[in-house]
Amino acid sequence: MPQKRRPNPLRAAFTGPHDIGRTPPGWALMGLILLGFLLYPATASAFSATNVAYYLLNIPMALGLSLLWGYGGILSFGQVAFFAVAGYVYGVVAGNMTADPTLGSILGILAGLGAAGLLALIFGYFIFYARVAAWIVPILTLVLALLLSTFLGLTAGSAWKVGDVALGGYNGMNIPSLQIGNFIFQDYAFYYLTVATVVLCFIGLRIRVNSHRGQVLIALREDPLRTELLGYDVRLEQLVAFVIAAVLSGISGLLYVTWGNYITPSVTSLAQASLPVIWVAVGGRDSLFAVMILTFLLNQLTYVLSSAGNQYALIITGVLLVAVMLFAPEGLIPRLIELGRKALRLKEAT
Amino acid sequence: MPDPAKTILHAIGLQKRFGGVVAARDVDFALTEGELRCVIGPNGAGKSTFFALLAGIQPPDAGRIELEGEDITRLKPFQRVRKGLGLTFQTNRTFHAMTLRQNLDTAGRGGEEPAPFRAALTAFGLDRGLDRPVTALAHHERQWLEICMALRGRPSVLLLDEPTAGMSPVETRRTSDVLRELNSGGLSIIVVEHDIAFVRATAQMVTVLHQGAIFAEGTMAEITAREDVRAIYLGKVREETA
Amino acid sequence: MAEIVSLLYQFGTNAAFLLLAALGLIVILGMMNIINLAHGEFMMLGAYAASAAVHRGLPFPLAVLLSAVAVGVFGIVLERLVVRHFYGRELGALVVTWGISLILSQGTLIAFGPFMAPIAIPGGALTVGVYSFSTYWLFLMAICVVLLAGLGWLYKATEFGLQARATMQNAAMARALGIRVERVYMITFGLGSALAGLSGALLAPTTSIAPFMGQQFVAPAFITVVVGGGASVIGGAIGSSSLLSLVETPVSFLMGSFWGSIALLVTALVLIRILPNGVSSLRLRRRTRGARG
Ligand SMILES: Nc1ncnc2c1ncn2[C@@H]1O[C@H](COP(=O)(O)OP(=O)(O)O)[C@@H](O)[C@H]1O
Ligand SMILES: [Mg+2]
Secondary structure: OOOOOOOOHHHHHHHOOOOOOOOHHHHHHHHHHHHHHHHHHHHOOHHHHHHHHHHHOOHHHHHHHHHHHHHOOOOOOOHHHHHHHHHHHHHHHHHHOOOOHHHHHHHHHHHHHHHHHHHHHHHHHHHHHOOOOOOHHHHHHHHHHHHHHHHHHOOOOHHHEEOOEEOOHHHOEEOOOOEEOOEEOOHHHHHHHHHHHHHHHHHHHHHHHOOHHHHHHHHHHHOHHHHHOOOOOHHHHHHHHHHHHHHHHHHHHHHHHHHHOEEOHHHHOHHHHHHHHHHHHHHOOOOHHHHHHHHHHHHHHHHHHHHOOOOOHHHHHHHHHHHHHHHOOOOHHHHHHHHHHHHHHHHHHO | OOOOOOEEEEEEEEEEEEOOEEEEEEEEEEEEOOOEEEEEOOOOOOHHHHHHHHHOOOOOOEEEEEEOOEEOOOOOHHHHHHOOEEEEOOOOOOOOOOEHHHHHHHHHOOOOOOHHHHHHHHHOOOOOOOOOEHHHOOHHHHHHHHHHHHHHOOOOEEEEEOOOOOOOHHHHHHHHHHHHHHHHOOOEEEEEOOOHHHHHHHOOEEEEEEOOEEEEEEOHHHHHHOHHHHHHHHOOOHHHHO | OHHHHHHHHHHHHHHHHHHHHHHHHHHHHHHHOOOOOOHHHHHHHHHHHHHHHHOOOOOHHHHHHHHHHHHHHHHHHHHHHOHHHHOOOHHHHHHHHHHHHHHHHHHHHHHHOOOOOOOOOOOOEEEEOOEEEEHHHHHHHHHHHHHHHHHHHHHHHOHHHHHHHHHHHOHHHHHHOOOOHHHHHHHHHHHHHHHHHHHHHHHHHHOOOOOOOOHHHHHHHHHHHHHHOOOOHHHHHHHHHHHHHHHHHHHHHHHOHHHHHHHHHHHHHHHHHHOOOOOHHHHHHHHHHHHHO
């Protein structure tokens, strides 16, 4: 009979059906990767660890888009808008509270994530409660990101000072680090903070997609009308997923601004807006694990390419995206796993 | 236990047009609690449209729908389902990317398994191999699974749109048996059907739809005795019966 | 009096801009249910082609036509190579055309550098009272009317139009009737691309020509498409661009062009809440309502 109620959510997160890596070899791989990241600072300079933190900090945003697009069938091109909103709001709040950096950090985090979630709630209400066609959501979220970028570019000058903090237009805004008491999250500490955040986001989302609500999200990707006629408010389910994804983008935004102590309107430009879509599509959108790995690798790749002054970075990622969409639309990692399985089966057969 | 004096589902003056086609014309329809009703009518008579109006998939141009005395005309489809409508589609719409268990869990909305659901699952032989993907099922098993999914959500009225389409006579009979079993347990059911043998074996009362309107209503014997019904539905021309 | 003329002129300018920016996109969406996210880059290519031609001594009108043809051919090549694999997968098509747009804009930057020689705005100015109006924008408004009429003729009066409308309503049925659906799609995509190239060339004199100029068209073009909806190509285009211009013109006039764009987005959000299928569904709705009453 079907109904032994699912035991404990953490167990479901690692054995549930909705991602790769749910058997001992998968766990072993995850454990090894995690161990590698935990031990890495022992052999690396603070500078290298800070760089690696940068490759990691976009993972929450990518995981959010994976939830939304890969699991829920809702494509957003505007995740960077929520990234930017969280970053700017954190900067304004924490920047105005430099007298009490601990409180400033905490309130900044809450306000930043709250603002990202609220924007998603309002924007998503109009989109999802209108039950628009699927292609309208990516278009409107992209427009949101671009208009936000334009707006932030217009905020130069003293008219756009919030308390002590100037938004700074295209010159950008300076932002204080995270600080608890006298402890400042920099270098190795920031690295471990990022690793911990990524791990928590990953496990949290694995729990989510393998829970009942995750099952419903997948159902409405497959057939929204069928799902509604099983008694689910499709609009609400979509809106909730949209807000979760926005808050995850916000988490990446917070990590980003406390990593570089700086933000400019370019974080929500057209080129930046395309990046989360590329990470998720190339990795394999309906696998959180694949998205996490590929986001790390692609961030490293583009960072290395563009810091070498290579103007082909955008072209390479563009070509990669087109090629993957043409030849492995389910994503690189799922395709590799499938090829591996086939090869194994061939070997067994011979 | 069902109260046969109580109307569980009531449609009053339902109207629906698609451009020039009248798909529902002044449909007045009452289902008493614990009834098993068959709705028949030629292709395009408006049977699926009638269900779409009941479920809220289409808004009616005019008219009213009551479920257990409560006006549900303005409710969204998911709200009607939560109030007790369960429904299957004319074309099978189980989730093909999922296993049987996932389909049924999704249908359960996290609630307990109702007894009629368990009974049907066992009677259809679907209680084993729940971790198979839906794609491993034969056509008739998918139809049965969709019935079980509707039952899993604890409906008080079950609406089935041509559940036996494409089934063999044996499978059709088994479907009829299970539906009558469910009905004798108190469940109210409306079935849209084409298969006259199925209707004869299953229905207590039959409603005939024609060009969007209710053309006739009565027991199977009364319906089949009416020549005008035979003319429009049973495909028999007057001369033949004369 | 002069104020009214000025407001009308502003309204016409904004509507013409929205229509030119969106027309190619609307043709492809309406017919094929495909969104070409590289649309802005196609317009950029049109502007580049026009600039190159003008500075090699071609007269501007000829340069514009040449750009339209060149971008149309480019569109057909892209359709054959990439886009046709995404029919029926609208989200996949969006993503892959975005990849193409990245390659096009960055590729143009690498190949031609950050600037392209501008084109002087043709024509002079008309003065009414204290206001003066560019005759070129008046010409663009006229062009919009001509383009719409031409599209109307193409769809209503030609063999291709008949086949295209049959394909749009039911591709499977059209195929069964012997219509070469693949060819209809290819030509439609080419037509949409040519319109993008044409618009890019026509708007080139009004803006600076650069690899990333396509981005300025993204927001207005896509909002126009969202508001227009897919149900009726020409009706949607006219309704949506004039409606949006009606909102944008006073807001831009009072508060600046950024707030004009914001007004566009807010209008789009509110409108889809009321009309999820765009303004082109209004006509259909009225028709069914008429049939009932
Ligand atoms: N969504 C729709 N749009 C336009 N016409 C429809 C729609 N749904 C049904 N119809 C028309 O309404 C009539 C009744 O259809 P339907 O309810 O499916 O009949 P049945 O289920 O009895 O075969 C048919 O003429 C059909 O073409
Ligand atoms: Mg039917």
